[in-house]
Amino acid sequence: MGRRTLAVLLGVVVLGGYLGVAYLLYRGLVFVVGGLDPITLLVALLVGTFVSGYLSYRFGTRGLLRSLDARPLGRDRAPRLHGRIDALCESMELDRPAVFVASLGAPNALAIGSSRRGALVLDVGLFELLSADELTGIVAHELAHIERDDGLVRTLVYASVQTALGVALIVAAPVILALTGLGYGLTLITGRRDNLALRLRAALGAAVGLVVFVLTALARARSRRREFAADDRAATITGDPLALARALRRIERASQPRIGPFRIPVEREESAVERVLSTHPATDERVERLAERANGHRIPVE
Template identity: 45%
Template sequence: MSATRTAPRALLVLVGFAVLCCYAGLAALSYLGLATLWLSAPDPATTLAIVVGVGLVVGYLSYRFGRTQLLSQLEAVELPRSRAPTLYRRLDGLADRMDVEPPTVMIAQLPTPNAFALGSATGGVIVLDRSLFRLLSLEELEALVAHELAHLEGYDAFVQTLAYSVFRTIAGLAVVGLLPALLLIGGLARSIAWMRGRPQAWPETVFGRVVRWAERGVAVALLAVTALVRAHSRRREFAADDRAANVTGNPLALARALRRIQRVADTRRGLLSPLYVHADEREDAWSRLFSTHPSTDDRVERLADRARRSSGTRNRIEIQ
């Protein structure tokens, strides 16, 4: 091998060795930091309690400030009782029959006709799109409000936010625990790629493939957590439908409201909040798996079945 080729080759090997030393140093520092924390940490049960507590605090702060920010972004304004006395009378009646205090009702210009609830049973907010007052009858609007009150009664949005925060905190700590090994393996992958003269091809090395598989594992874990939270959200939507049907005694009113909202929403695609009473109707399996809401058709059919059972009829009820 000529001297003109030996010098660049040696330089690449030297750079690869330097890269490995840097990553190994970072891995050692992170390992020492984690080892120090481990030695000074309390027993596993206390540590788990601290982790869960941190997740809950972060989730609470995120929900608290996120709620204020969302209402500000939507430019939602409180609906005075003098502007909708009949709606408020029905709202007060529903609240008396449910384990919830009358919430603050706010109106906003949402991307599509929709409604959502924020807060809890003792300090909730229901946001209604302005168009709902002309799109729905009073009975349909009452059923929709009852659905949102059911979410407040069950602390649904709050619980989901806290659960997701705790899961993300635990997943983040797991990644931190693997950091020393990932840094060392990543350094080996990049070092070998430099020594081969192809620094951009480090993902193709054996160690690079290990790093990619680890990243995919973290991504799959986060997707699994998200899928579990979304599945719980879909169950709570069905539960809120059932609760609204119970307190109003009129499941068809909610079914008609959902169908009307869906019909208009299908013509106006926009960014929809997972808190909304109606979400995008998408048919592929992945979308259904990560959807926050069941399909409107499923919800309407369940409500229609409930109406059939309560009336004792076997005839199919069509919701227009």
């Protein structure tokens, strides 16, 4: 009897504590946004999201270059590459980006910055791995990202996703706390571990998780479309889609695990969730599209 009474009293304390915190959060939320009409609040959220996203992108670009230990690639060190970059930028009517080299840990190339303040970072391994035409295809692909400000747009998209998730969590927090308090409190009071409040909390948590998954999947889907679009743009500018296809295949193989001097082919089927959450399409799909384009069958990409 003593233990049961203690459990009931503890249940009442837990229930009151959680409900009290939930109420304080609710009152705080009402105090912060209660005086704003929905349109004003939406505009404030949008402006704050885009401003913070832009500042993060602008200053994050410099920080990324420092973190990569990227070094400027002078024209005297790679005159042919610089000449090809000049020609590509002229064809694309694009301000010429700064060119850097870095040890990225794997053969890769990165487009950083916007169309007005762009930077191209090349892994040092690309110069030995790729032929001149293949390297030109990779460079054209990255320039296509700079041309369309894909990096900035991607940052703003992810900032918007984070804002939406933050708003959803803030709105749901008082309800989640209240349901948690009810669930735990009733468990202690009744001695039963399953009750409606805990089931509702689990359902609400699952709903929030589903929202996170859907918003992330939509952002990643856009990223994959932009990769296809950059492939198409590079193929158009260079007139050699097969060179880009060969470069993508070489990079994929060079990125495989190595034991001593031997590379170990890794053949693993991606799950549906991995494909949905991937930022890049499968190399096989990109190579196939480029090969079809070389044969005169252009697949449009929005």
